[in-house]
Amino acid sequence: MDVTISSDLAEARRVQNQIEEALQACHYSEHDIFSIKLALEEALVNAIKHGNQMDPDKRVSIHYGVTPEQFQIEIVDEGPGFNPEDVPDPTSEENIERPCGRGLHLIKHFMTEVAYRGRGNVVWMTKVRKDDE
Amino acid sequence: MSSPAPRRRRLEVEDIGDIAVVNFVDKKILDEQNIQMIGDDLFRLVDELGRRKVLLNFGNVEFMSSAALGKLITLHRKLQSVQGKLVMCKIAKGIMEIFEITKLNKMFTITPDEPSGLQAF
Numbered sequence: 001m002d003v004t005i006s007s008d009l010a011e012a013r014r015v016q017n018q019i020e021e022a023l024q025a026c027h028y029s030e031h032d033i034f035s036i037k038l039a040l041e042e043a044l045v046n047a048i049k050h051g052n053q054m055d056p057d058k059r060v061s062i063h064y065g066v067t068p069e070q071f072q073i074e075i076v077d078e079g080p081g082f083n084p085e086d087v088p089d090p091t092s093e094e095n096i097e098r099p100c101g102r103g104l105h106l107i108k109h110f111m112t113e114v115a116y117r118g119r120g121n122v123v124w125m126t127k128v129r130k131d132d133e
Numbered sequence: 134m135s136s137p138a139p140r141r142r143r144l145e146v147e148d149i150g151d152i153a154v155v156n157f158v159d160k161k162i163l164d165e166q167n168i169q170m171i172g173d174d175l176f177r178l179v180d181e182l183g184r185r186k187v188l189l190n191f192g193n194v195e196f197m198s199s200a201a202l203g204k205l206i207t208l209h210r211k212l213q214s215v216q217g218k219l220v221m222c223k224i225a226k227g228i229m230e231i232f233e234i235t236k237l238n239k240m241f242t243i244t245p246d247e248p249s250g251l252q253a254f
Contacts (some may be wrong), residue, residue: 041163042199045165091234097240099206100203105196105234106168110234
């Protein structure tokens with residue numbers, strides 16, 4: 001599926017709901033759905049807020065696929081991009097009390113694979129389906 | 134741009150002794166504007182209402198993003214600075230994983246249910 005939205009969190013929410021419905025239709029486990037929803041929320045907020053700076057003239061392109069085996073998504077914003085290595089580890093002692101900067105860390109944990117491409121304005125991620133333990 | 138969201142109740146606060154027990158009205162704690170308002174309401178408990186013991190009951194919360202964590206950290210700091218205490222309870226499995234991955238479970242006092250939360254002060 002290919003969807004392009006404006007830099008609007010309400011539009012992002014609609015895409016998130018579509019994806020959740022697709023995952024439920026493929027009988028993904030509750031934990032997998034939670035994991036994907038969280039990663040999507042973090043990645044879309046990053047694209048809209050940090051990438052496109054909420055600029056209504058900038059778009060976010062979303063390409064995703066749901067199969068019974070795995071979920072895959074690519075989110076492209078029109079921002080300048082970033083280097084994920086420049087983002088400090090939010091779990092280190094000096095950063096633990098910082099009020100933000102945990103989104104990337106959570107995405108990495110909750111998804112099977114994550115890659116940043118282009119100039120850092122493209123996030124690609126997959127989640128291999130795992131049945132609830 | 135959209136107009137500000139109408140002011141609606143996002144928290145339910147019950148006093149049990151000197152402890153303010155806070156339940157979240159929403160099942161999902163998302164969206165910056167919403168989180169901002171939840172944060173404002175939580176901070177008001179400490180800054181304006183002078184509460185020193187706050188128990189956040191997450192029993193109603195099914196989903197939460199990292200954007201809410203900053204408000205919880207600020208609330209924790211505010212309470213610490215006035216010799217108060219923040220305790221959280223009834224956190225769903227997935228949300229607990231968020232606290233564990235970010236290692237915030239080591240910073241916060243987290244208990245399984247409300248009675249044990251009340252005991253933690």
